[in-house]
Amino acid sequence: MRTYVALLYSITLGEGRRVVMSDLKAMAEGLGLKNVRTLLATGNLVFESEKISVAGLEERLESAFEQTFGRHVDIIVRAAGDWCKLANGNPFPSESVEAGDQVVVRVMRKPVAEDAISGFQAYAAVDEKVLLVGGDIWVVFSRERPSSRLLAAANHKRMGIGTSRNWNTVRKLAEMTRA
Incomplete structure:
Protein backbone atom coordinates (compact mmCIF):
# COMPACT_ATOMS: atom_id res chain seq x y z
CA MET A 1 0.00 0.00 0.00
CA ARG A 2 1.14 3.52 -0.80
CA THR A 3 0.08 6.76 0.86
CA TYR A 4 -1.34 9.63 -1.19
CA VAL A 5 -2.55 13.19 -0.68
CA ALA A 6 -5.59 14.45 -2.59
CA LEU A 7 -6.58 18.11 -2.81
CA LEU A 8 -10.00 19.23 -3.99
CA TYR A 9 -10.09 22.45 -5.99
CA SER A 10 -13.34 23.57 -4.41
CA ILE A 11 -15.72 22.08 -1.91
CA THR A 12 -18.56 24.49 -2.54
CA LEU A 13 -21.44 22.67 -4.22
CA GLY A 14 -23.61 25.68 -4.83
CA GLU A 15 -25.31 28.40 -2.87
CA GLY A 16 -25.01 27.58 0.80
CA ARG A 17 -23.90 23.95 0.23
CA ARG A 18 -20.51 22.58 1.21
CA VAL A 19 -18.99 19.13 1.27
CA VAL A 20 -18.99 17.62 4.73
CA MET A 21 -15.67 15.90 5.38
CA SER A 22 -17.30 12.75 6.77
CA ASP A 23 -19.19 12.39 3.46
CA LEU A 24 -15.97 12.94 1.49
CA LYS A 25 -14.22 10.32 3.61
CA ALA A 26 -17.08 7.85 3.05
CA MET A 27 -16.90 8.50 -0.71
CA ALA A 28 -13.16 7.69 -0.73
CA GLU A 29 -13.68 4.57 1.38
CA GLY A 30 -16.38 3.49 -1.10
CA LEU A 31 -13.65 3.44 -3.76
CA GLY A 32 -11.70 0.95 -1.65
CA LEU A 33 -9.18 3.49 -0.38
CA LYS A 34 -7.79 2.65 3.06
CA ASN A 35 -6.94 4.62 6.19
CA VAL A 36 -8.74 7.67 4.77
CA ARG A 37 -8.41 10.81 6.84
CA THR A 38 -9.19 14.46 6.27
CA LEU A 39 -7.53 17.66 7.35
CA LEU A 40 -9.68 20.59 8.26
CA ALA A 41 -12.87 21.28 6.32
CA THR A 42 -11.12 22.33 3.12
CA GLY A 43 -11.07 19.26 0.92
CA ASN A 44 -7.81 17.58 1.89
CA LEU A 45 -7.53 13.79 1.98
CA VAL A 46 -4.72 11.47 2.97
CA PHE A 47 -5.26 7.80 2.18
CA GLU A 48 -3.62 4.52 1.26
CA SER A 49 -4.15 2.56 -1.93
CA GLU A 50 -2.59 -0.19 -3.95
CA LYS A 51 0.01 1.26 -6.28
CA ILE A 52 -1.88 2.99 -9.08
CA SER A 53 -1.06 5.92 -11.32
CA VAL A 54 -1.74 9.36 -9.91
CA ALA A 55 -3.81 10.16 -13.02
CA GLY A 56 -5.87 7.02 -12.39
CA LEU A 57 -6.55 8.06 -8.80
CA GLU A 58 -7.49 11.58 -9.89
CA GLU A 59 -9.91 10.19 -12.46
CA ARG A 60 -11.51 7.76 -9.98
CA LEU A 61 -11.85 10.40 -7.27
CA GLU A 62 -13.28 13.02 -9.64
CA SER A 63 -15.81 10.56 -11.03
CA ALA A 64 -16.88 9.40 -7.56
CA PHE A 65 -17.12 13.00 -6.38
CA GLU A 66 -19.40 13.93 -9.27
CA GLN A 67 -21.59 10.87 -8.69
CA THR A 68 -21.77 11.49 -4.93
CA PHE A 69 -22.11 15.27 -4.82
CA GLY A 70 -23.54 16.09 -8.27
CA ARG A 71 -20.77 18.43 -9.37
CA HIS A 72 -17.40 18.02 -11.08
CA VAL A 73 -14.44 19.17 -9.00
CA ASP A 74 -10.80 18.99 -10.06
CA ILE A 75 -8.80 16.83 -7.65
CA ILE A 76 -5.01 16.89 -7.55
CA VAL A 77 -3.27 13.77 -6.18
CA ARG A 78 0.35 13.39 -5.10
CA ALA A 79 2.14 10.34 -3.74
CA ALA A 80 3.31 10.89 -0.15
CA GLY A 81 6.97 11.06 -1.17
CA ASP A 82 6.20 13.71 -3.77
Whole structure:
Protein backbone atom coordinates (compact mmCIF):
# COMPACT_ATOMS: atom_id res chain seq x y z
CA MET A 1 0.00 0.00 0.00
CA ARG A 2 1.14 3.52 -0.80
CA THR A 3 0.08 6.76 0.86
CA TYR A 4 -1.34 9.63 -1.19
CA VAL A 5 -2.55 13.19 -0.68
CA ALA A 6 -5.59 14.45 -2.59
CA LEU A 7 -6.58 18.11 -2.81
CA LEU A 8 -10.00 19.23 -3.99
CA TYR A 9 -10.09 22.45 -5.99
CA SER A 10 -13.34 23.57 -4.41
CA ILE A 11 -15.72 22.08 -1.91
CA THR A 12 -18.56 24.49 -2.54
CA LEU A 13 -21.44 22.67 -4.22
CA GLY A 14 -23.61 25.68 -4.83
CA GLU A 15 -25.31 28.40 -2.87
CA GLY A 16 -25.01 27.58 0.80
CA ARG A 17 -23.90 23.95 0.23
CA ARG A 18 -20.51 22.58 1.21
CA VAL A 19 -18.99 19.13 1.27
CA VAL A 20 -18.99 17.62 4.73
CA MET A 21 -15.67 15.90 5.38
CA SER A 22 -17.30 12.75 6.77
CA ASP A 23 -19.19 12.39 3.46
CA LEU A 24 -15.97 12.94 1.49
CA LYS A 25 -14.22 10.32 3.61
CA ALA A 26 -17.08 7.85 3.05
CA MET A 27 -16.90 8.50 -0.71
CA ALA A 28 -13.16 7.69 -0.73
CA GLU A 29 -13.68 4.57 1.38
CA GLY A 30 -16.38 3.49 -1.10
CA LEU A 31 -13.65 3.44 -3.76
CA GLY A 32 -11.70 0.95 -1.65
CA LEU A 33 -9.18 3.49 -0.38
CA LYS A 34 -7.79 2.65 3.06
CA ASN A 35 -6.94 4.62 6.19
CA VAL A 36 -8.74 7.67 4.77
CA ARG A 37 -8.41 10.81 6.84
CA THR A 38 -9.19 14.46 6.27
CA LEU A 39 -7.53 17.66 7.35
CA LEU A 40 -9.68 20.59 8.26
CA ALA A 41 -12.87 21.28 6.32
CA THR A 42 -11.12 22.33 3.12
CA GLY A 43 -11.07 19.26 0.92
CA ASN A 44 -7.81 17.58 1.89
CA LEU A 45 -7.53 13.79 1.98
CA VAL A 46 -4.72 11.47 2.97
CA PHE A 47 -5.26 7.80 2.18
CA GLU A 48 -3.62 4.52 1.26
CA SER A 49 -4.15 2.56 -1.93
CA GLU A 50 -2.59 -0.19 -3.95
CA LYS A 51 0.01 1.26 -6.28
CA ILE A 52 -1.88 2.99 -9.08
CA SER A 53 -1.06 5.92 -11.32
CA VAL A 54 -1.74 9.36 -9.91
CA ALA A 55 -3.81 10.16 -13.02
CA GLY A 56 -5.87 7.02 -12.39
CA LEU A 57 -6.55 8.06 -8.80
CA GLU A 58 -7.49 11.58 -9.89
CA GLU A 59 -9.91 10.19 -12.46
CA ARG A 60 -11.51 7.76 -9.98
CA LEU A 61 -11.85 10.40 -7.27
CA GLU A 62 -13.28 13.02 -9.64
CA SER A 63 -15.81 10.56 -11.03
CA ALA A 64 -16.88 9.40 -7.56
CA PHE A 65 -17.12 13.00 -6.38
CA GLU A 66 -19.40 13.93 -9.27
CA GLN A 67 -21.59 10.87 -8.69
CA THR A 68 -21.77 11.49 -4.93
CA PHE A 69 -22.11 15.27 -4.82
CA GLY A 70 -23.54 16.09 -8.27
CA ARG A 71 -20.77 18.43 -9.37
CA HIS A 72 -17.40 18.02 -11.08
CA VAL A 73 -14.44 19.17 -9.00
CA ASP A 74 -10.80 18.99 -10.06
CA ILE A 75 -8.80 16.83 -7.65
CA ILE A 76 -5.01 16.89 -7.55
CA VAL A 77 -3.27 13.77 -6.18
CA ARG A 78 0.35 13.39 -5.10
CA ALA A 79 2.14 10.34 -3.74
CA ALA A 80 3.31 10.89 -0.15
CA GLY A 81 6.97 11.06 -1.17
CA ASP A 82 6.20 13.71 -3.77
CA TRP A 83 4.16 15.66 -1.22
CA CYS A 84 7.03 15.60 1.27
CA LYS A 85 9.41 16.70 -1.49
CA LEU A 86 7.07 19.62 -2.21
CA ALA A 87 6.97 20.57 1.48
CA ASN A 88 10.74 20.23 1.88
CA GLY A 89 11.23 22.41 -1.21
CA ASN A 90 9.47 25.40 0.33
CA PRO A 91 11.53 28.34 -1.00
CA PHE A 92 10.25 30.69 1.72
CA PRO A 93 11.17 29.05 5.05
CA SER A 94 11.62 32.23 7.10
CA GLU A 95 8.36 33.74 5.80
CA SER A 96 6.63 30.41 6.58
CA VAL A 97 7.70 30.59 10.22
CA GLU A 98 6.57 34.20 10.54
CA ALA A 99 3.27 33.90 8.64
CA GLY A 100 2.44 30.39 7.46
CA ASP A 101 -1.01 31.49 6.37
CA GLN A 102 0.50 34.02 3.93
CA VAL A 103 2.81 31.51 2.21
CA VAL A 104 0.88 29.52 -0.38
CA VAL A 105 1.70 26.88 -2.96
CA ARG A 106 -0.48 26.36 -6.02
CA VAL A 107 -0.18 22.62 -6.54
CA MET A 108 -0.46 21.92 -10.26
CA ARG A 109 -1.75 18.86 -12.10
CA LYS A 110 0.81 19.46 -14.82
CA PRO A 111 4.00 21.43 -14.09
CA VAL A 112 3.94 25.10 -15.04
CA ALA A 113 6.50 25.94 -17.70
CA GLU A 114 9.40 28.19 -16.71
CA ASP A 115 8.43 30.80 -19.31
CA ALA A 116 4.84 31.05 -18.00
CA ILE A 117 5.92 32.12 -14.53
CA SER A 118 7.40 35.46 -15.60
CA GLY A 119 4.00 36.64 -16.83
CA PHE A 120 2.49 35.57 -13.53
CA GLN A 121 5.20 37.35 -11.52
CA ALA A 122 4.21 40.62 -13.21
CA TYR A 123 1.00 40.59 -11.10
CA ALA A 124 2.90 40.51 -7.80
CA ALA A 125 2.90 43.62 -5.61
CA VAL A 126 6.24 44.99 -4.43
CA ASP A 127 5.94 43.16 -1.10
CA GLU A 128 4.86 39.84 -2.63
CA LYS A 129 7.11 37.04 -3.86
CA VAL A 130 6.55 34.37 -6.51
CA LEU A 131 8.76 31.37 -7.34
CA LEU A 132 8.33 28.25 -9.43
CA VAL A 133 9.62 25.09 -7.73
CA GLY A 134 9.21 21.72 -9.38
CA GLY A 135 6.39 22.99 -11.57
CA ASP A 136 4.34 24.32 -8.63
CA ILE A 137 3.90 28.02 -7.84
CA TRP A 138 4.95 29.33 -4.43
CA VAL A 139 3.70 32.75 -3.31
CA VAL A 140 4.23 34.97 -0.30
CA PHE A 141 1.21 37.24 -0.09
CA SER A 142 1.30 40.71 1.38
CA ARG A 143 -0.01 41.23 4.90
CA GLU A 144 -0.70 44.86 3.98
CA ARG A 145 -3.14 44.16 1.13
CA PRO A 146 -6.48 42.46 1.72
CA SER A 147 -6.52 41.22 -1.87
CA SER A 148 -3.84 40.42 -4.39
CA ARG A 149 -3.81 40.60 -8.18
CA LEU A 150 -2.05 37.22 -8.05
CA LEU A 151 -5.27 35.46 -7.03
CA ALA A 152 -7.08 36.38 -10.24
CA ALA A 153 -3.96 35.72 -12.34
CA ALA A 154 -3.66 32.13 -11.05
CA ASN A 155 -6.78 30.93 -12.81
CA HIS A 156 -7.12 27.60 -14.65
CA LYS A 157 -7.15 29.21 -18.10
CA ARG A 158 -3.85 30.98 -17.55
CA MET A 159 -1.92 28.51 -15.39
CA GLY A 160 -3.67 25.15 -15.83
CA ILE A 161 -5.48 22.95 -13.32
CA GLY A 162 -4.21 23.46 -9.80
CA THR A 163 -5.32 24.31 -6.31
CA SER A 164 -3.72 26.39 -3.57
CA ARG A 165 -2.89 25.50 0.02
CA ASN A 166 -1.18 27.63 2.64
CA TRP A 167 2.02 26.54 4.34
CA ASN A 168 0.26 25.49 7.54
CA THR A 169 -1.87 23.01 5.57
CA VAL A 170 1.06 21.80 3.44
CA ARG A 171 3.09 21.08 6.57
CA LYS A 172 0.24 19.29 8.35
CA LEU A 173 -0.49 17.12 5.32
CA ALA A 174 3.20 16.16 5.15
CA GLU A 175 3.05 15.16 8.81
CA MET A 176 -0.07 13.07 8.15
CA THR A 177 1.68 11.13 5.39
CA ARG A 178 4.38 10.06 7.84
CA ALA A 179 1.92 8.93 10.53
